[in-house]
Amino acid sequence: MSDDWLTHQKKEQELLNMSMKESIRQRDERMPVKWVYTKEFSCDGDGEHPRVYYKIEFNNEAICGYCNIKYKYQEADI
Numbered sequence: 508m509s510d511d512w513l514t515h516q517k518k519e520q521e522l523l524n525m526s527m528k529e530s531i532r533q534r535d536e537r538m539p540v541k542w543v544y545t546k547e548f549s550c551d552g553d554g555e556h557p558r559v560y561y562k563i564e565f566n567n568e569a570i571c572g573y574c575n576i577k578y579k580y581q582e583a584d585i
Contacts, residue, residue, distance in 0.1 A: 539576050544583040550576060 543563070551558040552574035561569045567580040 535577070538570070541576055541578050542581050543578050544581060546580055548578065550574065550578070552576070 546563040547560070548563075549558050549560045550556075550571040550573070552571065556573035559571065559573065561571070561578065563569050563578070563580045569578045570576070571578070
């Protein structure tokens with residue numbers, strides 16, 4: 508294989524990675540966000556889908572698999 512071909516492949520992979528990151532960023536901007544003050548909560552999509560339960564474990568957020576609402580955890584002020 509030639510160096511030109513490998514260089515071209517690497518550039519294409521970099522462009523693909525940049526495109527994927529941008530797509531994810533744009534999706535996240537459009538995603539509705541709800542704040543929760545407990546790490547265990549449920550979502551029923553305001554009656555639009557079955558109730559599902561989530562536990563926030565990583566980076567203080569979770570996304571409902573049915574309605575794509577992003578839940579962000581914030582510690583409650585007491």
